[in-house]
Amino acid sequence: MxxxxxxxxxxxxxxxxxxxxxxxxxxxxxxxxxxxxxxxxxxxxxxxxxxxxxxxxxxxxxxxxxxxxxxxxEPAPEFREKDLPDLVAAAGSAALILVLDGITDPHNLGACLRSADAAGVTAVVAPRDNSVGLGATVFKVACGAADVVPFIQVTNLARSLQQMQQAGIWIVGMAGEADTSLYDRDLSGPTALVLGAEGAGMRRLTRENCDYLAKLPMAGTVSSLNVSVAAGICLFEVVRQRQK
The missing domain is CATH 3.30.1330.30 (Ribosomal protein L30/S12)
Incomplete structure (x- = not known):
């Protein structure tokens, strides 16, 4: 095929x-x-x-x-759920996971993969159901990143988050109503950033399995950002802290 x-x-x-x-x-x-x-x-x-x-x-x-x-x-080699622990272990203290909960627009996924590649992300994780997978539009928007960034769709996202925690990764859920800015959090250790769909946000079980919630400070009248824009900002805050 x-x-x-x-x-x-x-x-x-x-x-x-x-x-x-x-x-x-x-x-x-x-x-x-x-x-x-x-x-x-x-x-x-x-x-x-x-x-x-x-x-x-x-x-x-x-x-x-x-x-x-x-x-x-021919399709690119597919990363599977069972590959995630090995990817995390290989990355060690530099592990950085981008978790996308309920992203259905292929343009958004492609843009997120492009930012993930630029930020040196270990893997991008998304639920298998109610979430867009790799396709022609994703590959085009990602400008090659979809070929090199491990993209893993999991059966049970809450369980995968728990497994990441057991591997020593801190789970940071992005939520506009959070009390603390992402900029005030220590992101220098192994981290997973969780972003939900624009508007709906993270699902309840996903939110409950985060170690803490954080927000991006919004100074204007717009209440939320496109998920791919938010993902880029969040990922490069991690990069900034780690370089510092």
């Missing part, structure tokens, strides 16, 4: 990191700009055949803005 990845950054990332996964590469007739030439050069260096197609045919192959390039690839 294969899947389609589209968009310049997403296709370039898979050609750079895992060219053996690429089975077919489709590009738009007549495109010869520098960005596409970089993609074609990577394909040539890995002896990957390129198939020229009219734009309207590419439009029919995927839903979304393909930017003139589509790769048909």
């Amino acid at each position: 294969t899947e389609k990845i589209f968009g310049i950054h997403a296709v370039q990332a898979v050609l750079s990191r895992s060219p053996e996964r690429v089975k077919n590469l489709y590009v738009q007739n007549g495109r010869a700009d520098k960005r596409l030439q970089e993609v074609l050069s990577l394909a040539s260096s890995s002896s990957i055949a390129v198939v020229q197609r009219p734009r309207d045919e590419l439009d029919k192959m995927v839903e979304g803005r393909h930017q003139g390039v589509i790769a048909q690839v």
Whole structure:
């Protein structure tokens, strides 16, 4: 079984990191700009055949803005729930987990994965039910991060949080009604940041399994941030504290 990845950054990332996964590469007739030439050069260096197609045919192959390039690839190696303890153990005191509870928009997941990659996150964890998984839109928005950041969907998120606690990870739930700012918390040790869907927030059982709640201080009239924006801010507060 294969899947389609589209968009310049997403296709370039898979050609750079895992060219053996690429089975077919489709590009738009007549495109010869520098960005596409970089993609074609990577394909040539890995002896990957390129198939020229009219734009309207590419439009029919995927839903979304393909930017003139589509790769048909073998799925990336899938991380499973049983892999999480080993990932946490390997990271040791630098473990940083991003937990997304009930995120259903693939654009948000893709943006979260991109921030997670930039922040050096150990793994991104999400429930298997009522949560978006990896797909073409996620890969495009993530700009290659979906290929390298372990994304693990778990059957029981509350149980997974408890297992993280037993492994020495502090669980920090982000909630607008919390009394303490995230900036006033010590995030230098092994940490899992939990963010819920915009509006609904974390589910009750998820909240109950957090060690403590924290908030981002909001100075304006907007009461909440998009989850991917909030995730980026929270992750890089951890990075800032650890560098300090």
